[in-house]
Amino acid sequence: MSNAIIEARDVSFRYESGLSDAVSHLTLRIEAGEFVAILGRNGCGKSTLAKLMNALLLPTGGEISVNGLQAKTEDDCYEVRKSCGMVFQNPDNQIVTTIVEEDCAFGLENMGMEPALIRKRVDEALAAVGMSEYAHASPAMLSGGQKQRVAVAGVLAMRPKIIVFDESTAMLDPVGRRDVFALARQLNREEGITIVWITHFMEEAAQADRVVVMDGGRIAIEDSPRHVFSRMDRVLSLGLDVPEMMKLAARLRASGVRVPKDIMNVEEMAVALCQLRSKN
Amino acid sequence: MSIEIKKLSHVYMPGTPFEARALNEVSLNVADGAFVGIIGHTGSGKSTLISYFNGLERARTGVVFVNGMDLGDKETDLIAIRRTVGLVFQYPEYQLFEETVAKDIAFGPTNLGLDAEEVERRVVHAMNQVGLDASRAKKSPFDLSGGQKRRVAIAGVLAMEPQILVLDEPAAGLDPAGRQEMLELIEDIHRSGVTIVMVSHSMDDVGKYCDRLFVLSHGDIAYQGTPAEVFAHGDALHAIGLDVPECAKLAARLRQEGFDIPEGLYRMEDVAGAIIDNIGKGGKA
Amino acid sequence: MIKNVTIGQYFPGESFVHRLDPRTKLLATIALIAVVFVSNGFAGFAVIAAFVLLTALSTGVHLKFLFKGLKPIFFIIIFTFILNLFFQNTGEVLVQFWVLKITTGGLRMASFMAVRLILLVISSQLLTLTTSPISLTDGLESLMRPLSKIGFPAHEIAMMMSIALRFIPTLMDEADKIMKAQKARGANFETGNILQRAKAMIPLLVPLFVGAFRRAEELALAMDARCYRGGAGRTRMNQLKYTRLDLLAALAVVALFVAVIVVNRVCPF
Numbered sequence: 001m002s003n004a005i006i007e008a009r010d011v012s013f014r015y016e017s018g019l020s021d022a023v024s025h026l027t028l029r030i031e032a033g034e035f036v037a038i039l040g041r042n043g044c045g046k047s048t049l050a051k052l053m054n055a056l057l058l059p060t061g062g063e064i065s066v067n068g069l070q071a072k073t074e075d076d077c078y079e080v081r082k083s084c085g086m087v088f089q090n091p092d093n094q095i096v097t098t099i100v101e102e103d104c105a106f107g108l109e110n111m112g113m114e115p116a117l118i119r120k121r122v123d124e125a126l127a128a129v130g131m132s133e134y135a136h137a138s139p140a141m142l143s144g145g146q147k148q149r150v151a152v153a154g155v156l157a158m159r160p161k162i163i164v165f166d167e168s169t170a171m172l173d174p175v176g177r178r179d180v181f182a183l184a185r186q187l188n189r190e191e192g193i194t195i196v197w198i199t200h201f202m203e204e205a206a207q208a209d210r211v212v213v214m215d216g217g218r219i220a221i222e223d224s225p226r227h228v229f230s231r232m233d234r235v236l237s238l239g240l241d242v243p244e245m246m247k248l249a250a251r252l253r254a255s256g257v258r259v260p261k262d263i264m265n266v267e268e269m270a271v272a273l274c275q276l277r278s279k280n
Numbered sequence: 281m282s283i284e285i286k287k288l289s290h291v292y293m294p295g296t297p298f299e300a301r302a303l304n305e306v307s308l309n310v311a312d313g314a315f316v317g318i319i320g321h322t323g324s325g326k327s328t329l330i331s332y333f334n335g336l337e338r339a340r341t342g343v344v345f346v347n348g349m350d351l352g353d354k355e356t357d358l359i360a361i362r363r364t365v366g367l368v369f370q371y372p373e374y375q376l377f378e379e380t381v382a383k384d385i386a387f388g389p390t391n392l393g394l395d396a397e398e399v400e401r402r403v404v405h406a407m408n409q410v411g412l413d414a415s416r417a418k419k420s421p422f423d424l425s426g427g428q429k430r431r432v433a434i435a436g437v438l439a440m441e442p443q444i445l446v447l448d449e450p451a452a453g454l455d456p457a458g459r460q461e462m463l464e465l466i467e468d469i470h471r472s473g474v475t476i477v478m479v480s481h482s483m484d485d486v487g488k489y490c491d492r493l494f495v496l497s498h499g500d501i502a503y504q505g506t507p508a509e510v511f512a513h514g515d516a517l518h519a520i521g522l523d524v525p526e527c528a529k530l531a532a533r534l535r536q537e538g539f540d541i542p543e544g545l546y547r548m549e550d551v552a553g554a555i556i557d558n559i560g561k562g563g564k565a
Numbered sequence: 566m567i568k569n570v571t572i573g574q575y576f577p578g579e580s581f582v583h584r585l586d587p588r589t590k591l592l593a594t595i596a597l598i599a600v601v602f603v604s605n606g607f608a609g610f611a612v613i614a615a616f617v618l619l620t621a622l623s624t625g626v627h628l629k630f631l632f633k634g635l636k637p638i639f640f641i642i643i644f645t646f647i648l649n650l651f652f653q654n655t656g657e658v659l660v661q662f663w664v665l666k667i668t669t670g671g672l673r674m675a676s677f678m679a680v681r682l683i684l685l686v687i688s689s690q691l692l693t694l695t696t697s698p699i700s701l702t703d704g705l706e707s708l709m710r711p712l713s714k715i716g717f718p719a720h721e722i723a724m725m726m727s728i729a730l731r732f733i734p735t736l737m738d739e740a741d742k743i744m745k746a747q748k749a750r751g752a753n754f755e756t757g758n759i760l761q762r763a764k765a766m767i768p769l770l771v772p773l774f775v776g777a778f779r780r781a782e783e784l785a786l787a788m789d790a791r792c793y794r795g796g797a798g799r800t801r802m803n804q805l806k807y808t809r810l811d812l813l814a815a816l817a818v819v820a821l822f823v824a825v826i827v828v829n830r831v832c833p834f
Binding site for chain 2: 270
Binding site: 317331336359362366369372374375376377387391392406422434435440474 | 600739742743745746747748750751752753767768771772775777
């Protein structure tokens with residue numbers, strides 16, 4: 001129990017203009033070091049949940065504690081944001097300055113850190129995301145994927161325990177998408193940073209430790225990716241998709257080919273079919 | 281032949297240190313009634329290419345013909361071009377500006393110089409085509425959801441009743457269900473007789489809907505042909521950062537394992553059929 | 566393409582002037598402007614012009630860029646010249662027709678005012694050509710900081726300027742995209758009278774403003790998420806530091822002041 005780094009208990013949130021709760025009586029535990037994917041159709045409350053984790057919003061009901069702290073005052077919010085960084089969807093709208101390394105320093109400057117220490121952390125963070133050679137470049141000259149890497153570096157420099165990615169790959173092309181996702185996985189594995197990965201891309205969610213599917217502000221399904229996606233009809237009814245191979249498995253099973261129904265990728269399908277063939 | 285491009289080159293900021301070649305002697309044809317896919321990365325030149333399709337850029341080197349009109353010729357009537365080719369850019373919802381949905385959709389047809397009655401007819405028809413309820417006509421487009429806004433923007437182009445519709449990443453940023461609906465909407469428009477050119481990153485999407493593909497890479501057409509022909513270059517595509525549909529990958533993998541899967545299969549139903557032929561109603565034994 | 570328009574007119578370089586602290590350059594520019602006003606004759610102007618031109622040559626920036634800045638105010642210079650030419654009636658009459666007459670006094674005054682204006686523009690031009698907008702902003706913030714004690718929003722103004730600089734290319738790019746999209750819908754931005762053209766801008770401006778507000782909201786959130794709480798308690802990674810070069814520059818400007826005052830006395834032309 002003690003390892004929960006984010007713990008939401010019966011959390012609700014309603015926007016001032018809202019007619020109903022954007023997040024409604026939601027209970028969720030995220031363990032330290034986990035890679036959790038959050039899925040759900042547009043408007044299901046995933047972005048609101050992300051902002052609750054970062055104390056950009058405070059619950060209107062229930063409570064959420066992040067890294068052992070429940071934000072009540074403005075100072076608490078500030079502490080929560082230090083431990084829980086956030087990377088947003090639009091790479092253009094989260095870079096503050098006109099020079100890459102200065103943007104990377106922005107959070108640390110806000111924290112009032114010593115200039116020499118900022119310099120060290122910024123250099124390390126840019127190296128960690130592979131953007132050192134662009135330290136003095138203007139963000140306007142970078143590709144979408146590179147801008148997102150700069151955004152990650154800006155968060156990373158603050159040495160957070162958790163990073164929330166709110167659809168950070170939605171506006172990238174496939175190369176940029178793979179790139180940023182791989183970076184998040186690397187930070188999770190090598191640095192032990194807890195990752196909350198909000199996405200519309202099933203192939204990304206399929207690689208998470210755990211998948212949380214939201215619907216109408218609540219959690220609809222919460223399980224390992226394999227278990228979540230193998231409930232194909234339910235997942236499709238929630239406005240999501242399942243991996244292509246899982247759809248193929250269902251089609252084959254309907255025609256009497258007995259492949260397992262929880263096949264996630266091409267490799268698994270190939271292995272299963274080879275086994276079936278050798279049995280015949 | 282509805283679009284015919286020959287040896288089209290485009291250089292950005294020629295003669296400056298920023299000079300960059302966006303298109304390199306590109307030639308392509310789009311047949312009447314086709315559903316064509318253009319695939320390539322950011323910077324591959326695809327956005328530049330589609331701006332030539334309706335005269336936003338005028339060809340300086342190379343020629344662009346649309347239904348026999350020479351788009352490089354300054355004498356060619358722009359209104360006639362815009363009537364023929366509709367262009368839907370990426371995230372088209374960001375171009376909405378009018379007070380009401382109906383007024384926004386009417387912008388294009390009004391610019392074509394049509395009379396009020398005809399404009400009204402087209403607005404109603406276009407809303408119907410994209411599945412927008414008539415009750416939304418008097419609403420502000422800014423109050424709609426993201427997916428609905430995009431439909432309004434597409435309706436605004438459809439209301440110009442183009443014979444050729446060009447869409448740049450029409451499904452970008454939508455959730456899976458929204459993507460699916462958007463692609464089906466485009467397929468419906470295609471079925472109603474409109475030639476479609478769709479720019480996409482997703483091989484799965486173009487594989488499902490297109491009958492001809494062009495793969496752009498660094499301003500060159502790297503591969504072209506039917507989806508089956510293009511997907512046959514799986515490894516080469518991978519090298520330029522593109523993928524083939526999962527089912528095409530599986531087919532290739534199974535062939536390696538000695539399965540008898542014909543070349544050129546990429547649709548799920550076809551690959552499933554071939555697997556069943558190999559295994560029989562297997563597993564029963 | 567619009568997005569490639571350079572912002573400001575900074576010319577990157579490694580010269581003596583380029584390497585000066587932006588605060589030094591700002592203060593030196595103010596001093597230069599002051600000295601232009603202190604000078605009471607053409608001899609003083611000649612000294613200042615020599616100083617400015619020599620400095621400009623040392624930066625490696627092509628002189629034509631120095632004079633480019635005069636273009637927008639060309640009309641004002643001519644206007645000032647003509648006004649002074651006809652309305653200052655002292656000294657000998659040189660030419661006279663109808664009620665207008667040109668006198669030696671008028672000619673001198675007109676030339677004096679025109680040269681003064683030209684020197685003012687060229688001096689400030691030197692600053693913007695050799696200082697990047699971002700270091701200008703940093704310099705301004707640092708210089709204005711003492712004023713924040715009396716409630717002047719020094720940090721806020723600097724942050725606003727810096728964000729504006731950051732977003733100009735993004736918004737230019739967006740304007741370009743929207744313009745293309747509306748043109749594809751048959752919009753016409755190029756022809757028609759002023760009223761028609763202004764009206765034609767609506768389909769461009771509305772989405773551009775809506776977009777700018779959306780971006781502003783998202784940016785504010787992203788800044789909050791990175792612990793932004795205004796200027797209080799904030800440090801900077803890159804500290805501005807005065808060096809020996811700045812001392813040299815300061816001495817040069819003081820020398821210029823002294824020279825102009827001496828010239829004023831000795832050679833009051």
